[in-house]
Amino acid sequence: MNAPAIRLIRPYISFDEVETDFRNVFESGIFTRGPYVEEFRSELAVYTGARHAFLTTSATTALWVCLKLLGIGPGDEVVVSDFSFPATANVVEDLGARPIFADVSLETFNMLPEELERRISARTKAVIFVDAFGNPTGLSRIKAICEHHGLPLIEDAACAIGSSENGFRCGGIADLTCFSFHPRKLLTTGEGGAITTNRDDWAAWLEMKLAHGARGTKGPGLDFVDYGYNFRMSELQAVMGRKQLAKLEAIVDERNAIRGAYAAALAAYGFEPQHVGAEVRHNVQSLVFRVGGRCDRDRLIAGLRSRGVEATIGTYALSATTYHLHRYHDTQPNAAKLDGIAVTLPCYSGIDVGRVVSAICEVMNV
Numbered sequence: 001m002n003a004p005a006i007r008l009i010r011p012y013i014s015f016d017e018v019e020t021d022f023r024n025v026f027e028s029g030i031f032t033r034g035p036y037v038e039e040f041r042s043e044l045a046v047y048t049g050a051r052h053a054f055l056t057t058s059a060t061t062a063l064w065v066c067l068k069l070l071g072i073g074p075g076d077e078v079v080v081s082d083f084s085f086p087a088t089a090n091v092v093e094d095l096g097a098r099p100i101f102a103d104v105s106l107e108t109f110n111m112l113p114e115e116l117e118r119r120i121s122a123r124t125k126a127v128i129f130v131d132a133f134g135n136p137t138g139l140s141r142i143k144a145i146c147e148h149h150g151l152p153l154i155e156d157a158a159c160a161i162g163s164s165e166n167g168f169r170c171g172g173i174a175d176l177t178c179f180s181f182h183p184r185k186l187l188t189t190g191e192g193g194a195i196t197t198n199r200d201d202w203a204a205w206l207e208m209k210l211a212h213g214a215r216g217t218k219g220p221g222l223d224f225v226d227y228g229y230n231f232r233m234s235e236l237q238a239v240m241g242r243k244q245l246a247k248l249e250a251i252v253d254e255r256n257a258i259r260g261a262y263a264a265a266l267a268a269y270g271f272e273p274q275h276v277g278a279e280v281r282h283n284v285q286s287l288v289f290r291v292g293g294r295c296d297r298d299r300l301i302a303g304l305r306s307r308g309v310e311a312t313i314g315t316y317a318l319s320a321t322t323y324h325l326h327r328y329h330d331t332q333p334n335a336a337k338l339d340g341i342a343v344t345l346p347c348y349s350g351i352d353v354g355r356v357v358s359a360i361c362e363v364m365n366v
Protein backbone atom coordinates (compact mmCIF):
# COMPACT_ATOMS: atom_id res chain seq x y z
CA MET A 1 0.00 0.00 0.00
CA ASN A 2 1.29 3.47 -0.88
CA ALA A 3 1.82 5.90 1.98
CA PRO A 4 -0.54 8.89 1.84
CA ALA A 5 0.92 11.98 0.16
CA ILE A 6 0.35 14.07 3.28
CA ARG A 7 1.45 12.27 6.42
CA LEU A 8 0.38 13.02 9.97
CA ILE A 9 3.94 13.86 10.95
CA ARG A 10 7.39 13.63 9.40
CA PRO A 11 10.47 13.10 11.55
CA TYR A 12 12.50 16.17 12.42
CA ILE A 13 15.73 14.35 11.68
CA SER A 14 17.61 13.23 8.59
CA PHE A 15 20.33 10.64 8.08
CA ASP A 16 22.81 13.38 7.15
CA GLU A 17 22.52 14.85 10.64
CA VAL A 18 23.43 11.62 12.40
CA GLU A 19 25.88 10.10 9.91
CA THR A 20 29.09 11.28 11.61
CA ASP A 21 27.99 10.30 15.10
CA PHE A 22 26.63 6.96 13.90
CA ARG A 23 30.04 6.28 12.35
CA ASN A 24 31.69 7.18 15.66
CA VAL A 25 29.48 4.67 17.46
CA PHE A 26 30.26 1.89 14.98
CA GLU A 27 33.99 2.62 15.14
CA SER A 28 34.02 2.71 18.94
CA GLY A 29 32.09 -0.55 19.17
CA ILE A 30 30.19 0.93 22.14
CA PHE A 31 26.50 0.49 21.34
CA THR A 32 25.07 0.79 24.84
CA ARG A 33 25.88 2.68 28.06
CA GLY A 34 28.29 4.95 26.20
CA PRO A 35 28.99 8.67 25.97
CA TYR A 36 25.99 9.57 23.77
CA VAL A 37 23.54 8.11 26.26
CA GLU A 38 25.22 9.96 29.12
CA GLU A 39 25.19 13.24 27.17
CA PHE A 40 21.57 12.90 26.09
CA ARG A 41 20.55 12.07 29.61
CA SER A 42 22.22 15.10 31.13
CA GLU A 43 21.02 17.41 28.35
CA LEU A 44 17.48 16.20 28.94
CA ALA A 45 17.78 17.01 32.64
CA VAL A 46 19.07 20.50 31.87
CA TYR A 47 16.42 21.09 29.20
CA THR A 48 13.49 20.02 31.38
CA GLY A 49 14.85 21.62 34.54
CA ALA A 50 14.70 18.30 36.39
CA ARG A 51 17.46 17.24 38.78
CA HIS A 52 17.58 13.73 37.32
CA ALA A 53 16.80 12.08 33.98
CA PHE A 54 16.79 8.41 33.00
CA LEU A 55 16.47 7.02 29.49
CA THR A 56 14.21 4.05 28.81
CA THR A 57 12.91 1.94 25.94
CA SER A 58 9.50 3.69 25.83
CA ALA A 59 7.05 5.78 27.82
CA THR A 60 5.28 2.55 28.69
CA THR A 61 8.32 1.08 30.43
CA ALA A 62 8.98 4.49 32.02
CA LEU A 63 5.44 4.60 33.48
CA TRP A 64 5.66 0.98 34.60
CA VAL A 65 8.94 1.56 36.44
CA CYS A 66 7.51 4.66 38.14
CA LEU A 67 4.57 2.65 39.46
CA LYS A 68 7.00 -0.03 40.70
CA LEU A 69 8.98 2.72 42.40
CA LEU A 70 5.84 3.84 44.21
CA GLY A 71 5.12 0.26 45.26
CA ILE A 72 1.79 0.08 43.42
CA GLY A 73 0.26 -3.39 43.52
CA PRO A 74 -2.91 -5.44 44.08
CA GLY A 75 -5.59 -3.62 46.07
CA ASP A 76 -4.28 -0.18 45.10
CA GLU A 77 -6.03 2.40 42.95
CA VAL A 78 -4.38 4.87 40.61
CA VAL A 79 -6.47 7.75 39.24
CA VAL A 80 -5.74 8.25 35.53
CA SER A 81 -6.94 10.71 32.89
CA ASP A 82 -9.64 8.97 30.90
CA PHE A 83 -8.72 10.44 27.49
CA SER A 84 -5.38 8.88 26.57
CA PHE A 85 -3.52 6.10 24.82
CA PRO A 86 -4.17 2.73 26.54
CA ALA A 87 -0.58 2.46 27.84
CA THR A 88 -1.52 4.97 30.58
CA ALA A 89 -3.90 2.48 32.18
CA ASN A 90 -2.23 -0.74 30.97
CA VAL A 91 0.72 -0.26 33.31
CA VAL A 92 -1.65 0.06 36.28
CA GLU A 93 -3.49 -3.11 35.27
CA ASP A 94 -0.26 -4.99 34.74
CA LEU A 95 0.76 -4.45 38.36
CA GLY A 96 -2.56 -5.76 39.63
CA ALA A 97 -3.88 -2.36 40.66
CA ARG A 98 -7.07 -0.70 39.42
CA PRO A 99 -7.10 2.35 37.16
CA ILE A 100 -9.77 4.81 38.28
CA PHE A 101 -10.78 6.90 35.30
CA ALA A 102 -11.13 10.64 35.89
CA ASP A 103 -13.08 12.56 33.29
CA VAL A 104 -11.47 15.32 31.26
CA SER A 105 -12.30 18.82 30.10
CA LEU A 106 -14.06 19.07 26.73
CA GLU A 107 -11.87 22.08 25.99
CA THR A 108 -8.33 21.17 27.15
CA PHE A 109 -8.89 17.36 27.00
CA ASN A 110 -7.07 17.12 30.36
CA MET A 111 -8.09 15.69 33.74
CA LEU A 112 -10.62 17.90 35.53
CA PRO A 113 -9.65 18.91 39.10
CA GLU A 114 -13.15 18.25 40.43
CA GLU A 115 -13.16 14.81 38.81
CA LEU A 116 -9.85 13.97 40.46
CA GLU A 117 -11.24 15.02 43.86
CA ARG A 118 -14.32 12.88 43.25
CA ARG A 119 -12.28 9.78 42.34
CA ILE A 120 -9.81 9.82 45.25
CA SER A 121 -10.49 7.09 47.84
CA ALA A 122 -8.71 5.46 50.76
CA ARG A 123 -7.19 3.02 48.25
CA THR A 124 -5.73 5.72 45.97
CA LYS A 125 -1.94 5.46 45.87
CA ALA A 126 -1.02 7.72 42.94
CA VAL A 127 -2.36 9.94 40.16
CA ILE A 128 -1.40 9.85 36.49
CA PHE A 129 -2.13 13.15 34.72
CA VAL A 130 -1.83 13.04 30.93
CA ASP A 131 -0.72 16.08 28.94
CA ALA A 132 -3.22 15.38 26.17
CA PHE A 133 -1.44 15.80 22.84
CA GLY A 134 1.36 17.57 24.72
CA ASN A 135 -0.87 20.16 26.44
CA PRO A 136 -0.05 20.60 30.17
CA THR A 137 -2.94 23.01 30.87
CA GLY A 138 -4.20 22.40 34.42
CA LEU A 139 -1.16 20.44 35.60
CA SER A 140 -0.35 22.76 38.55
CA ARG A 141 -3.92 22.61 39.80
CA ILE A 142 -3.78 18.81 39.75
CA LYS A 143 -0.39 18.91 41.47
CA ALA A 144 -1.84 21.08 44.28
CA ILE A 145 -4.66 18.57 44.82
CA CYS A 146 -2.17 15.68 44.93
CA GLU A 147 -0.05 17.55 47.46
CA HIS A 148 -3.11 18.26 49.59
CA HIS A 149 -3.94 14.53 49.67
CA GLY A 150 -0.31 13.39 50.00
CA LEU A 151 -0.48 11.54 46.68
CA PRO A 152 2.46 11.21 44.27
CA LEU A 153 1.79 12.73 40.85
CA ILE A 154 3.08 11.00 37.73
CA GLU A 155 2.85 13.14 34.61
CA ASP A 156 2.31 11.07 31.50
CA ALA A 157 4.17 13.52 29.29
CA ALA A 158 4.53 10.95 26.52
CA CYS A 159 3.50 13.71 24.11
CA ALA A 160 4.81 16.76 25.98
CA ILE A 161 8.55 17.15 25.42
CA GLY A 162 9.07 20.87 24.81
CA SER A 163 5.85 22.03 26.49
CA SER A 164 5.79 24.21 29.60
CA GLU A 165 3.40 25.66 32.15
CA ASN A 166 4.04 28.99 33.93
CA GLY A 167 7.51 29.05 32.40
CA PHE A 168 8.45 25.61 33.77
CA ARG A 169 9.06 22.84 31.29
CA CYS A 170 7.30 19.48 31.54
CA GLY A 171 9.74 17.18 33.29
CA GLY A 172 10.54 19.53 36.15
CA ILE A 173 7.02 20.00 37.54
CA ALA A 174 5.45 16.70 38.64
CA ASP A 175 6.97 14.21 41.10
CA LEU A 176 7.78 11.87 38.22
CA THR A 177 7.47 12.62 34.51
CA CYS A 178 7.50 10.08 31.67
CA PHE A 179 8.28 10.95 28.05
CA SER A 180 7.94 9.00 24.81
CA PHE A 181 10.28 9.20 21.83
CA HIS A 182 8.03 7.15 19.53
CA PRO A 183 8.01 8.30 15.85
CA ARG A 184 4.69 10.17 16.30
CA LYS A 185 6.48 12.49 18.76
CA LEU A 186 8.46 15.65 18.01
CA LEU A 187 11.62 14.04 19.25
CA THR A 188 11.99 10.44 18.15
CA THR A 189 14.60 7.80 18.76
CA GLY A 190 12.60 5.17 16.86
CA GLU A 191 11.29 3.77 20.14
CA GLY A 192 12.38 5.24 23.43
CA GLY A 193 11.40 7.16 26.52
CA ALA A 194 12.60 8.91 29.63
CA ILE A 195 11.81 9.51 33.29
CA THR A 196 12.62 12.74 35.09
CA THR A 197 12.37 13.54 38.79
CA ASN A 198 13.64 16.06 41.30
CA ARG A 199 13.78 13.53 44.16
CA ASP A 200 17.29 12.29 44.98
CA ASP A 201 16.08 9.15 46.81
CA TRP A 202 13.89 8.10 43.87
CA ALA A 203 16.75 8.83 41.48
CA ALA A 204 19.05 6.55 43.47
CA TRP A 205 16.43 3.76 43.30
CA LEU A 206 15.96 4.25 39.54
CA GLU A 207 19.71 4.30 38.96
CA MET A 208 20.10 0.95 40.68
CA LYS A 209 16.93 -0.76 39.37
CA LEU A 210 17.57 0.31 35.77
CA ALA A 211 21.06 -1.20 36.04
CA HIS A 212 19.78 -4.74 36.78
CA GLY A 213 19.87 -3.95 40.51
CA ALA A 214 23.57 -3.11 40.60
CA ARG A 215 25.05 -0.38 42.79
CA GLY A 216 28.82 -0.02 42.76
CA THR A 217 31.27 -2.87 42.48
CA LYS A 218 32.15 -6.02 44.39
CA GLY A 219 35.66 -7.11 43.59
CA PRO A 220 36.17 -6.95 39.83
CA GLY A 221 32.41 -7.34 39.19
CA LEU A 222 29.24 -5.43 40.02
CA ASP A 223 27.49 -5.47 43.36
CA PHE A 224 23.87 -6.56 42.77
CA VAL A 225 22.17 -5.16 45.85
CA ASP A 226 18.63 -5.84 44.53
CA TYR A 227 16.92 -7.43 41.54
CA GLY A 228 16.45 -5.04 38.63
CA TYR A 229 15.58 -4.40 34.99
CA ASN A 230 17.00 -3.57 31.61
CA PHE A 231 14.98 -0.85 29.83
CA ARG A 232 18.04 0.88 28.42
CA MET A 233 18.28 3.15 25.39
CA SER A 234 21.09 2.43 22.92
CA GLU A 235 23.87 4.76 21.77
CA LEU A 236 22.43 5.10 18.25
CA GLN A 237 19.09 6.16 19.68
CA ALA A 238 20.78 8.71 21.94
CA VAL A 239 22.55 10.22 18.92
CA MET A 240 19.13 10.80 17.33
CA GLY A 241 17.66 12.20 20.53
CA ARG A 242 20.44 14.73 21.04
CA LYS A 243 20.12 16.12 17.52
CA GLN A 244 16.42 16.80 17.91
CA LEU A 245 16.64 18.13 21.45
CA ALA A 246 19.08 20.78 20.19
CA LYS A 247 16.47 22.16 17.78
CA LEU A 248 13.30 21.46 19.74
CA GLU A 249 12.46 25.11 20.42
CA ALA A 250 12.40 25.92 16.70
CA ILE A 251 10.26 22.83 16.05
CA VAL A 252 7.73 23.95 18.67
CA ASP A 253 7.60 27.49 17.23
CA GLU A 254 6.96 26.14 13.76
CA ARG A 255 4.23 23.76 14.90
CA ASN A 256 2.47 26.62 16.71
CA ALA A 257 2.52 28.65 13.48
CA ILE A 258 0.99 25.71 11.57
CA ARG A 259 -1.65 25.33 14.25
CA GLY A 260 -2.53 29.03 13.86
CA ALA A 261 -2.91 28.68 10.09
CA TYR A 262 -5.22 25.67 10.46
CA ALA A 263 -7.30 27.27 13.23
CA ALA A 264 -7.88 30.43 11.17
CA ALA A 265 -8.89 28.45 8.09
CA LEU A 266 -11.13 25.95 9.87
CA ALA A 267 -12.99 28.19 12.35
CA ALA A 268 -15.69 28.90 9.76
CA TYR A 269 -16.43 25.18 9.49
CA GLY A 270 -17.00 24.76 13.21
CA PHE A 271 -13.66 23.07 13.94
CA GLU A 272 -12.59 23.91 17.49
CA PRO A 273 -8.90 23.55 18.42
CA GLN A 274 -7.83 22.02 21.72
CA HIS A 275 -7.83 24.84 24.29
CA VAL A 276 -4.44 25.78 25.70
CA GLY A 277 -4.11 28.05 28.77
CA ALA A 278 -2.40 31.44 28.42
CA GLU A 279 0.23 30.20 30.92
CA VAL A 280 1.11 27.24 28.69
CA ARG A 281 3.52 26.83 25.82
CA HIS A 282 2.14 23.89 23.86
CA ASN A 283 4.47 21.80 21.71
CA VAL A 284 1.49 20.91 19.44
CA GLN A 285 2.57 17.27 19.44
CA SER A 286 -0.69 16.43 17.72
CA LEU A 287 -2.93 18.97 16.07
CA VAL A 288 -6.37 18.01 17.33
CA PHE A 289 -9.74 19.64 16.64
CA ARG A 290 -13.24 18.91 17.84
CA VAL A 291 -15.66 18.64 14.98
CA GLY A 292 -19.36 18.80 15.49
CA GLY A 293 -22.69 19.70 14.01
CA ARG A 294 -22.81 18.86 10.33
CA CYS A 295 -19.40 17.19 10.29
CA ASP A 296 -19.33 13.44 10.90
CA ARG A 297 -15.82 12.73 12.28
CA ASP A 298 -15.48 9.18 10.94
CA ARG A 299 -16.70 10.21 7.48
CA LEU A 300 -14.24 13.11 7.54
CA ILE A 301 -11.29 10.82 8.33
CA ALA A 302 -12.31 8.33 5.64
CA GLY A 303 -12.76 11.13 3.09
CA LEU A 304 -9.37 12.66 3.87
CA ARG A 305 -7.60 9.31 3.71
CA SER A 306 -9.16 8.59 0.31
CA ARG A 307 -7.72 11.94 -0.86
CA GLY A 308 -4.19 11.07 0.26
CA VAL A 309 -4.35 13.01 3.53
CA GLU A 310 -3.46 11.01 6.61
CA ALA A 311 -5.92 11.97 9.35
CA THR A 312 -6.86 10.00 12.44
CA ILE A 313 -8.88 10.09 15.64
CA GLY A 314 -7.74 12.11 18.66
CA THR A 315 -7.21 9.37 21.21
CA TYR A 316 -9.27 6.92 23.29
CA ALA A 317 -11.76 7.12 26.13
CA LEU A 318 -9.92 4.46 28.12
CA SER A 319 -12.96 3.54 30.20
CA ALA A 320 -14.85 2.79 26.97
CA THR A 321 -12.23 0.47 25.45
CA THR A 322 -13.57 -3.07 25.19
CA TYR A 323 -11.29 -4.35 27.96
CA HIS A 324 -12.10 -1.70 30.56
CA LEU A 325 -15.74 -1.44 29.60
CA HIS A 326 -16.28 -5.13 30.32
CA ARG A 327 -14.11 -5.12 33.40
CA TYR A 328 -15.34 -1.99 35.20
CA HIS A 329 -18.45 -0.49 33.49
CA ASP A 330 -17.20 2.96 34.51
CA THR A 331 -17.40 5.23 31.47
CA GLN A 332 -16.91 8.99 31.69
CA PRO A 333 -19.13 11.30 29.59
CA ASN A 334 -16.66 13.91 28.34
CA ALA A 335 -13.96 11.41 27.37
CA ALA A 336 -16.59 9.29 25.61
CA LYS A 337 -17.79 12.35 23.69
CA LEU A 338 -14.28 13.39 22.67
CA ASP A 339 -13.59 9.84 21.55
CA GLY A 340 -16.20 10.38 18.83
CA ILE A 341 -15.58 13.97 17.74
CA ALA A 342 -11.82 14.61 17.91
CA VAL A 343 -9.72 14.50 14.76
CA THR A 344 -5.94 14.76 14.35
CA LEU A 345 -4.74 16.59 11.25
CA PRO A 346 -1.30 16.45 9.59
CA CYS A 347 1.37 18.79 10.95
CA TYR A 348 5.03 18.84 9.93
CA SER A 349 7.68 21.07 8.48
CA GLY A 350 6.71 22.34 5.03
CA ILE A 351 3.14 20.99 5.10
CA ASP A 352 0.68 22.43 2.58
CA VAL A 353 -2.09 23.51 4.99
CA GLY A 354 -4.16 24.86 2.10
CA ARG A 355 -4.27 21.45 0.49
CA VAL A 356 -5.51 19.77 3.67
CA VAL A 357 -8.12 22.50 4.17
CA SER A 358 -9.31 22.09 0.54
CA ALA A 359 -9.64 18.35 1.10
CA ILE A 360 -11.67 19.02 4.25
CA CYS A 361 -13.96 21.37 2.30
CA GLU A 362 -14.44 18.75 -0.40
CA VAL A 363 -15.37 16.07 2.12
CA MET A 364 -17.80 18.43 3.84
CA ASN A 365 -19.18 19.62 0.49
CA VAL A 366 -18.66 23.30 1.22
Ligand SMILES: Cc1ncc(COP(=O)(O)O)c(C=O)c1O
Binds near residue numbers: 059061156181193
Ligand atom coordinates in the same frame (compact mmCIF):
# COMPACT_ATOMS: atom_id res chain seq x y z
C1 LIG B 1 -0.36 9.59 26.54
C2 LIG B 1 0.50 8.43 26.15
N1 LIG B 1 1.03 7.66 27.11
C3 LIG B 1 1.84 6.63 26.81
C4 LIG B 1 2.14 6.30 25.51
C5 LIG B 1 3.05 5.15 25.22
O1 LIG B 1 4.26 5.62 24.69
P1 LIG B 1 5.34 4.57 24.12
O2 LIG B 1 4.90 4.18 22.73
O3 LIG B 1 6.63 5.33 24.10
O4 LIG B 1 5.37 3.43 25.05
C6 LIG B 1 1.60 7.07 24.48
C7 LIG B 1 1.89 6.75 23.07
O5 LIG B 1 1.48 7.38 22.15
C8 LIG B 1 0.77 8.17 24.80
O6 LIG B 1 0.22 8.94 23.85
